[in-house]
Amino acid sequence: MRLLSLQVQDFRNLPAVQLAPSPHSTIAVGQNGQGKTNLLEALYFLATLKPLRAGRLSELVRWGSQAARVTGRFLLKGAEREISVEVGGGTRQALVDGKKAASLEDYFGGVSVVAFTPDDLEVIKGGPDARRAFLDRAVFNRFPAFLKESREYARALKNRNRLLREGATVDAAYLDAYDETLARAGARLYARRRALMAELAPRAQATFASIGRTADPAVYGYHPAHLGADFAHADEAALASALREALSARLRRDLDRGFTSVGPHVDDVSVTLGGRSARAYASQGQQRALVLGWKIAEIENLEAAMGFLPLLLLDDVSSELDPERNAYLMGYLARSGAQVFLTTTDAGLVRAAAASDSLWLTVHAGQVATESPSQP
Numbered sequence: 001m002r003l004l005s006l007q008v009q010d011f012r013n014l015p016a017v018q019l020a021p022s023p024h025s026t027i028a029v030g031q032n033g034q035g036k037t038n039l040l041e042a043l044y045f046l047a048t049l050k051p052l053r054a055g056r057l058s059e060l061v062r063w064g065s066q067a068a069r070v071t072g073r074f075l076l077k078g079a080e081r082e083i084s085v086e087v088g089g090g091t092r093q094a095l096v097d098g099k100k101a102a103s104l105e106d107y108f109g110g111v112s113v114v115a116f117t118p119d120d121l122e123v124i125k126g127g128p129d130a131r132r133a134f135l136d137r138a139v140f141n142r143f144p145a146f147l148k149e150s151r152e153y154a155r156a157l158k159n160r161n162r163l164l165r166e167g168a169t170v171d172a173a174y175l176d177a178y179d180e181t182l183a184r185a186g187a188r189l190y191a192r193r194r195a196l197m198a199e200l201a202p203r204a205q206a207t208f209a210s211i212g213r214t215a216d217p218a219v220y221g222y223h224p225a226h227l228g229a230d231f232a233h234a235d236e237a238a239l240a241s242a243l244r245e246a247l248s249a250r251l252r253r254d255l256d257r258g259f260t261s262v263g264p265h266v267d268d269v270s271v272t273l274g275g276r277s278a279r280a281y282a283s284q285g286q287q288r289a290l291v292l293g294w295k296i297a298e299i300e301n302l303e304a305a306m307g308f309l310p311l312l313l314l315d316d317v318s319s320e321l322d323p324e325r326n327a328y329l330m331g332y333l334a335r336s337g338a339q340v341f342l343t344t345t346d347a348g349l350v351r352a353a354a355a356s357d358s359l360w361l362t363v364h365a366g367q368v369a370t371e372s373p374s375q376p
């Protein structure tokens with residue numbers, strides 16, 4: 001998979017950008033607040049249809065404009081394909097070769113992207129919501145059907161929560177039918193997350209061992225508390241019935257509170273170092289190394305599973321890592337041969353990931369200019 005060209009119009013502070021990225025590294029350099037992250041965000045949005053950081057789609061549209069548009073031409077399994085996404089009036093439209101995409105599968109068609117941002121580096125010490133989102137981005141990359149499946153779950157959850165809020169008037173048989181749908185959709189999410197973690201955890205552990213500067217082993221785990229000891233081996237039907245049991249066991253409490261308190265939407269990922277919670281005990285540098293281990297594992301795992309490397313988007317990560325770990329990451333990027341977009345305020349921090357065919361860009365007040373390789 002390779003991105004051949006990118007066009008961005010009225011996306012955040014970028015009025016118009018057109019570029020042909022390097023097959024290896026494309027490096028955007030600029031001061032704070034100029035639009036570097038916006039450029040990565042445009043690309044991330046194109047490849048996932050999800051905003052990287054915005055809460056609402058309307059935030060993506062350049063102030064004063066009606067609509068934003070991002071278009072990318074990809075080389076996928078030997079064939080060229082153009083995808084575009086337009087946002088306007090709070091909705092988005094996905095296009096394939098200029099026509100409305102028939103389905104999400106049709107739109108994505110194998111496009112895969114891994115983003116790495118300074119927020120990710122904080123994920124160990126943050127709350128479970130951020131860790132869950134972090135996990136789910138990796139699950140979606142590995143199993144693209146997960147996007148549709150997690151939407152089905154979200155819909156079932158919303159319906160059940162609506163019923164719970166009706167409280168005493170709710171019909172038990174009616175609620176039961178909702179529980180059945182929710183448990184089936186939830187079991188699918190459990191199984192997807194479990195499958196991803198089974199592949200990823202050993203790789204992340206091994207990468208951490210090279211960069212952790214500690215003899216303590218890292219363990220990355222996903223084990224929903226209410227699912228019991230046989231979670232690792234239970235089939236999807238067993239997972240669904242375990243979730244149903246948990247739903248009924250908490251029904252009283254959920255009716256009181258008006259929301260569903262158990263299921264994949266409240267799960268967490270556990271990360272331990274030397275058997276202790278990394279969140280509570282690991283140093284900031286170790287926590288960041290744990291995330292770096294995960295991200296590199298995610299990329300390696302996608303390559304092993306899909307036979308090609310995803311597009312990598314790194315938003316000013318280098319300034320948040322210590323020199324040794326940054327050197328490890330830059331060395332990894334250079335060796336991997338991946339197509340990568342990097343942003344930085346300091347070109348020196350990322351130079352080790354550059355090659356003679358790198359494309360250097362400068363970003364200033366929403367204008368993106370190509371620099372000759374010798375300049376930065």
Ligand SMILES: Nc1ncnc2c1ncn2[C@@H]1O[C@H](COP(=O)(O)OP(=O)(O)OP(=O)(O)O)[C@@H](O)[C@H]1O
Nearest residue numbers: 012013032033034035036037038059060061062063
């Ligand atoms: N919808 C929008 N329309 C116009 N400008 C916007 C919009 N959303 C954000 N901006 C502007 O984009 C700029 C931020 O750009 P961006 O986050 O890409 O900066 P950056 O170059 O990555 O900086 P840093 O190095 O600080 O992360 C801000 O000036 C912000 O006001």
